[in-house]
Amino acid sequence: xxxxxxxxxxxxxxxxxxxxxxxxxxxxxxxxxxxxxxxxxxxxxxxxxxxxxxxxxxxxxxxxxxxxxxxxxxxxxxxxxxxxxxxxxxxxxxxxxxxxxxxxxxxxxxxxxxxxxxxxxxxxxxxxxxxxxxxxxxxxxxxxxxxxxxxxxxxxxxxxxxxxxxxxxxxxxxxxxxxxxxxxxxxxxxxxxxxxxxxxxxxxxxxxxxxxxxxxxxxxxxxxxxxxxxxxxxxxxxxxxxxxxxxxxxxxxxxxxxxxxxxx
Numbered sequence: 001x002x003x004x005x006x007x008x009x010x011x012x013x014x015x016x017x018x019x020x021x022x023x024x025x026x027x028x029x030x031x032x033x034x035x036x037x038x039x040x041x042x043x044x045x046x047x048x049x050x051x052x053x054x055x056x057x058x059x060x061x062x063x064x065x066x067x068x069x070x071x072x073x074x075x076x077x078x079x080x081x082x083x084x085x086x087x088x089x090x091x092x093x094x095x096x097x098x099x100x101x102x103x104x105x106x107x108x109x110x111x112x113x114x115x116x117x118x119x120x121x122x123x124x125x126x127x128x129x130x131x132x133x134x135x136x137x138x139x140x141x142x143x144x145x146x147x148x149x150x151x152x153x154x155x156x157x158x159x160x161x162x163x164x165x166x167x168x169x170x171x172x173x174x175x176x177x178x179x180x181x182x183x184x185x186x187x188x189x190x191x192x193x194x195x196x197x198x199x200x201x202x203x204x205x206x207x208x209x210x211x212x213x214x215x216x217x218x219x220x221x222x223x224x225x226x227x228x229x230x231x232x233x234x235x236x237x238x239x240x241x242x243x244x245x246x247x248x249x250x251x252x253x254x255x256x257x258x259x260x261x262x263x264x
Contacts, residue, residue: 032059036263037073045255051075060159067093069155079103084155089117092165095153107134113153113179120145122179124198139181141198151200152176162243174205174218180225206234228252 039052054073060066065088072081080102086095098113111126126139145151152160157176160166168174182199201224208217219234229235235250249259 032057034058037260038263039073039075039258039260041256041258043254043256050077052078052080054080062088062163065089067155067159084153086153086156086159090150092150093152093156093159093163094150095156098153098155111139111181115145115151117145120147122151122198122200124179124181126181128181137181137196139196139198143179143198143200146200149177149200152178152203154178157203158245161239164243168207172207174207176203177201178203183224205237222250226252228256 035056035058037054037056041050041052042048043050052073052075054071056069056071058067058069060068066086068083068085070081070083073079080100082098082100084095084098086093086097088094094117095113095115097115099111101110102108107129109126109128111124111128113125114123116122121142121144123142124139125141126137128137129135157166157178160176161174166174166176177200179198179200182197203220205218205220208219216239218237218239220237221229221231221234223229223231229250229252233251235248237245238247240246245262247259247261249257251257
């Protein structure tokens with residue numbers, strides 16, 4: 001079994017998936033919880049394999065309406081960290097600040113997002129390096145929050161799901177909005193030209209089915225977030241009885257795949 005470094009773009013799908021499947025805060029108000037997780041990436045039809053182990057520290061207080069989450073993982077040739085904090089606003093959890101950092105094979109990517117609900121705007125800052133040529137992509141942008149639109153980060157989205165604030169619509173889909181780096185429809189792996197901005201885009205979970213009103217399985221198209229993703233192969237999310245994700249798996253280009261499991 002090989003543990004050689006993966007390409008930059010493949011690694012960038014990993015922190016997205018880890019944050020996407022972040023374990024939900026414990027039910028006890030203000031109670032701290034640590035959740036171990038493990039991830040495995042397979043590249044080129046399993047020729048290369050890579051494993052990561054880490055933990056998520058979380059705290060939530062439903063009486064006063066706030067949450068904080070920190071995550072950290074490390075493996076061969078790369079490491080990542082992330083954090084999210086937010087408040088209960090208009091009947092839903094809403095992020096105040098989200099930050100992430102990834103280092104793989106000497107290349108670094110980091111981002112910070114600050115949400116200002118009084119001014120109805122989001123500040124997005126990021127700096128990333130492409131894996132092969134080390135080309136730098138920098139974003140420093142402010143986007144307006146449209147009236148009546150709820151914006152999540154991945155932590156607040158799944159916290160809303162676990163607490164019953166985010167429910168499937170009539171068509172069996174769950175939709176929210178997130179802020180991300182703007183990408184061209186056919187952006188190449190090493191492309192880093194022109195002025196890069198931020199944008200707000202819809203994120204839609206397609207619910208496979210519910211049991212006693214609780215979503216157990218869902219799928220998510222991540223092709224708008226990674227050039228390694230396949231539009232016809234959405235990521236699969238398995239939820240536990242408490243509404244917390246237990247596993248996320250995704251098939252990627254060139255026979256590659258990613259699986260994240262939570263060990264709580």
